[in-house]
Amino acid sequence: MKVRPFPLVLAATLVFLFHLTLVPKRAMALSEPMLLPNHQIQLPQTARFFPKDASLTMHWMLDPKKIPEYLGNTARSKKKEEIRKDSKKLIEGFFALTGLNFDSELAEWIGPRISFALFESDQLDKSFGWLMALSNQDENSEKRFLQSFWEKQSLKGIELKINNYRGVDIISGNVITSNNNSNILSTALVNNEILLIASDKSVLQNSLNVSQLSKSNQSGNQELRESIQGLDDGIALVTVSPKSLHSIFSLPLRISQREDLNGFVGSIQSNGRNIALDGVLDFQSTAIEPEKYEEESLSLLASAGGPAEGIAIINSPSEILNKSNPNPLAQWIGPVLDNRLQKTSGIAAQAITNSDKGALIWLKEPDGWVIGTIKGNPLISNIDEVLRENNETRSELLINNNKLLVWSKLITKSIQTVDMLETKIDIILSQESETNWWSDTLAAIQQKSQDGLQLRENQLKQLRKSAENQPTLELALNSNQAQQELSNWYPLRILQSIAGRSLTPILQGFSFSIDANEGIDNSSISLRARLDIA
Secondary structure (H helix, E strand, C coil): CCCCCHHHHHHHHHHHHHHHHHHHHHHECCCCCCCCCCECCCCCHHHHHCECCCCEEEEECCCCCCHHHHHHHHECCCCHHHHHHHHHHHHHHHHHCCCCCHHHHHCCCEEEEEEEEEECCCCCCCCCEEEEEEEECCCCHHHHHHHHHHHHHHHCCCEEEEEEECCEEEEEEEEECCCCEEEEEEEEEECCCEEEEECCHHHHHHHHHHHCCCCCECCCCHHHHHHHHCCCCECEEEEECHHHHHHCCCCCHHHHCCCCEEEEEEEEEECCCEEEEEEEEEECCCCCCCCCCHHHHHHHHHHCCCCCCEEEEEECHHHHCCCCCCCHHHHHHHHHHHHHHHCCCCCHHHHHHHHCCCEEEEEEECCEEEEEEECCECCHHHHHHHHHHCCCEEEEEEECCEEEEEEEEEEEEEECCEEEEEEEEEEEEEECCCEEEEECCHHHHHHCCCCCCHHHHHHHHHHCCCCCCCCCEEEEEEHHHHHHHHCCCHHHHHHHHHHCCCCHHHEEEEEEEEEEEECCCCEEEEEEEEEEEC
C-alpha cells in the first residue's frame, strides 16, 4: 500500500465531481436528468479537527455507497450496469489514492459524509500532507476496521507504532527497508465516533491539537460560519487558504499575499448538465466597492446583439484598471483585463476602456470584438485625441445609410523586398441614439446587428443569484471560447493527466461573475461560476 501525493488526490476529487455531472447527461433515460440532492451548507461535526488555515478542505455531503445506484438509475436500461460499475470504480480509485480499499475496508460501515483536507508544506522536498475524517453507522464498525486493517499491514511486515496523544491512540505504520524508512499513514479513533486518517502522525497530532482550540479549527471559526450562511445549497463545502489560492488556482500573488485576506469559502453544486460554484473571498479590512451602473448596463445589453461567442459586462472599468487602486477586486481583475487589452491590435481598445467611468460591454463576435459604451462616456473627442497622437486620421464611411467613423493610418509592408503601402484600421465606430459601438473590424460591427445573443444572455441569467443582482463584472463564453480560455488551467491539466486524454472537448460553456461587498469592519468579493458539460 502506498499513499499518493496531493496532485493525484486533488485530481481524483475533481474527476469524481466531473463524473457526477457527466453521467446523467450522456446516459439519461428521461428528457431531463435527475438532480443530485443539494443540501444546506453547514460545517459538519468533523470540522473541529480541521485547522482553519488548511490549504484546501472539502466537506462532502454525499453518501458514496449510494452514488453508483443513483447514477445507474439515471441511465438507459442498457447502460445501467455499466454506469454503476464505472461509478464504483471511480469511488474506489479515489480512496485507493489514499492507500485504502473502499469496497473491502470501508463500504460496510462508512457514514454518509466525508471530510478531506490538504496541507501545503513550505519545504520544497516535501509533498502535501492530508487528513480524512469519516463517520460511522454503528459504534463498533470503526474499531473492527482498525483491527482488521492494521493486522493486514502487520502481516505484510509493516512496523506498527502506537502513541497516546491527548487521550487518543494514534497508530502509524512504517515501511522499513535497507534504503527506505517511510510512513504509510496514521489513524486515530475519537470517542468511537470519528475516524481520522492522515498522511502521517504529525498531521494527526496537529488535528487533535486544534480540536481543543476553537479559535484554531473550522468549527470555531466565526468568520467562516458567517460566510457559509449566504452560500447556495450544494453537495460540498470547500475552503482554500490564501497561499493555495495562488499555487492551486492561479489567483494573482498581489491578492493571495494580502495580509488582510482570510481565504476562500464556497459551495459546489452538480445540476446534471453543469458544475456550479458559489463562493466568497473574505478580507479583514474594508474596501470601497466600485460603483455600479445598472441602467447603463441594461441599456447596453438591450442594444447588443449578434452570434457572440463571448460577452462581458464591466462596471467602472477605468477604476478597475487604475493600478494604484487598493481595492482587491481591482487588484485581481485589473491586471487580467489589462493583459487582454494589450493583446488587441492598436491602442483604441485600451484608450476606450481606460476612459470609461460607467458601464461597458464587450462582445466577441465571430469576426472580431465589439465594445459598447454609453454615449458621452467616454467622449469621442477624447478618444480621437489619443488616436491622433498615434498618427491616426479619422474618416467617415457610409454603409446602408449608416455613417461610420474610422480611425486608420498608412503603414509600409515589405513584400519580396518591395515596400508597399497599406491602410491599417485601428477602430471603427457605429453610433446609436444612446450607445456607441467600437470594433476592430467592419464584419464584427455588422454581426452585432444580427440575432443570437440570447444564448449568452441566458448564461448570465442562470448564473445570477437573483434577478435584481447586478455584479461588478459578468462573463459568459460559448464552447469554443471556454475551451480556449480554460485549456491551460492547472486543475484541468491535472484532470487530463489522470484521465489520459483531453477533457476540453466536453466543455460546452463557461460563465463567471464577481462582485465587491463593503462591510463595516471587513469586505468581501463574491464569486459565482458555472461550467457547462457535454
